[in-house]
Amino acid sequence: MGCEVYQNCGGCVFRELDLKTYQGKKENQVRALLEEKLGTLENIWQTPLFMKDGSRRRAAFAFEFKKNRLVFGFNENKSNQIVDVEQCQMMSKKINEELLALRGLVEALCKIASQKKIKGKKFEKVQILKGDLQVLEAENGLDVVLETEKELSLDHRMEICDFMNGHDSFIRFSWRKKHAYEAEPILEKTKPFIKIGEIDVFVAPGDFLQASKEGEQALVKLVLESIGQTRGKMADLFCGIGTFSYALSALKGATVLAVDVSKSLLKGFQNSIDRQMIQNIKIKEKNLFLYPLTAEELEGFDVIVFDPPRAGAKAQVKELCLMAVDKRVQKIVGVSCNPETFARDAKMLVDAGYKLKKITMVDQFVYSDHSEIVALFTNEK
Numbered sequence: 001m002g003c004e005v006y007q008n009c010g011g012c013v014f015r016e017l018d019l020k021t022y023q024g025k026k027e028n029q030v031r032a033l034l035e036e037k038l039g040t041l042e043n044i045w046q047t048p049l050f051m052k053d054g055s056r057r058r059a060a061f062a063f064e065f066k067k068n069r070l071v072f073g074f075n076e077n078k079s080n081q082i083v084d085v086e087q088c089q090m091m092s093k094k095i096n097e098e099l100l101a102l103r104g105l106v107e108a109l110c111k112i113a114s115q116k117k118i119k120g121k122k123f124e125k126v127q128i129l130k131g132d133l134q135v136l137e138a139e140n141g142l143d144v145v146l147e148t149e150k151e152l153s154l155d156h157r158m159e160i161c162d163f164m165n166g167h168d169s170f171i172r173f174s175w176r177k178k179h180a181y182e183a184e185p186i187l188e189k190t191k192p193f194i195k196i197g198e199i200d201v202f203v204a205p206g207d208f209l210q211a212s213k214e215g216e217q218a219l220v221k222l223v224l225e226s227i228g229q230t231r232g233k234m235a236d237l238f239c240g241i242g243t244f245s246y247a248l249s250a251l252k253g254a255t256v257l258a259v260d261v262s263k264s265l266l267k268g269f270q271n272s273i274d275r276q277m278i279q280n281i282k283i284k285e286k287n288l289f290l291y292p293l294t295a296e297e298l299e300g301f302d303v304i305v306f307d308p309p310r311a312g313a314k315a316q317v318k319e320l321c322l323m324a325v326d327k328r329v330q331k332i333v334g335v336s337c338n339p340e341t342f343a344r345d346a347k348m349l350v351d352a353g354y355k356l357k358k359i360t361m362v363d364q365f366v367y368s369d370h371s372e373i374v375a376l377f378t379n380e381k
Contacts, residue, residue, distance in 0.1 A: 127150065
């Protein structure tokens with residue numbers, strides 16, 4: 001409550017509602033969407049888990065410098081227009097404390113106009129006029145990635161270094177041209193890390209993480225509760241930095257195959273498990289959208305955990321459905337950030353004979369229309 005820009009900003013579409021009304025509305029919407037595809041969820045739907053407002057540890061801000069004025073904030077709902085913000089109630093206290101300083105740095109960078117020699121005696125004006133800024137609150141400080149089409153000049157880099165040396169809360173600042181590019185650290189005081197269980201996990205610039213520490217812990221807890229006492233051979237599909245793999249590897253008697261398409265994420269993941277001397281995780285690079293683990297490759301696994309991007313895991317789920325009933329995994333734990341694609345994938349599993357045992361909604365995107373889902377499917381012969 002109390003945000004002046006929520007009606008235009010694309011983040012908090014339900015900010016005008018009191019907390020109880022909002023939580024009830026969100027639960028009803030998600031449950032209704034799932035029941036439309038899956039039928040009644042009586043005795044399957046679990047009590048949702050709601051995260052606190054102000055718990056977001058990462059954010060992606062947009063900015064534009066026009067007519068000598070900086071606009072810095074979030075995109076309007078279904079628009080490329082930027083809503084100017086100086087504080088955000090979704091964000092953690094630490095990020096909010098440093099937002100004005102970040103705005104000041106971005107404005108200073110935009111005001112720098114350098115000359116770059118391009119050919120012969122020709123020069124090109126180098127000035128940053130728009131871009132994005134990603135901020136992560138790691139356990140040991142703030143990690144920032146600047147994304148601009150224009151490459152940074154020496155003057156830009158010096159400005160960034162001066163800023164970093166004058167602000168103790170910031171521990172790394174990186175730059176990249178586009179989201180798909182590997183980020184270049186400009187200044188790194190120390191390597192940012194997050195905690196997954198008892199493990200310190202170092203993160204590379206721009207690594208994808210769960211939006212909040214509390215939300216991540218809730219998802220891991222639900223996955224482990226779904227697995228229960230089942231042990232043996234496990235797979236963590238769309239593993240990312242290994243959020244679930246670390247938790248699975250701590251189970252006595254478990255071995256983990258972690259699969260993802262991102263080379264950069266897997267490189268950091270491999271370095272981390274080597275450093276931690278975790279011997280029961282094996283990492284595999286594979287595009288599961290195009291080349292899912294086949295029904296034959298899945299034979300012998302006791303547990304499958306999948307946590308795909310918003311597009312869902314249709315190709316991989318199809319292979320799970322093609323498995324012979326007597327060779328299927330005991331438990332499948334589906335994690336999703338998109339209830340619509342989850343409903344599609346869940347229906348495929350149910351229609352193939354898997355039993356949907358429970359579904360829990362996790363609300364870590366407070367006052368938004370986004371939700372996480374954790375569901376347990378079993379193979380009951």
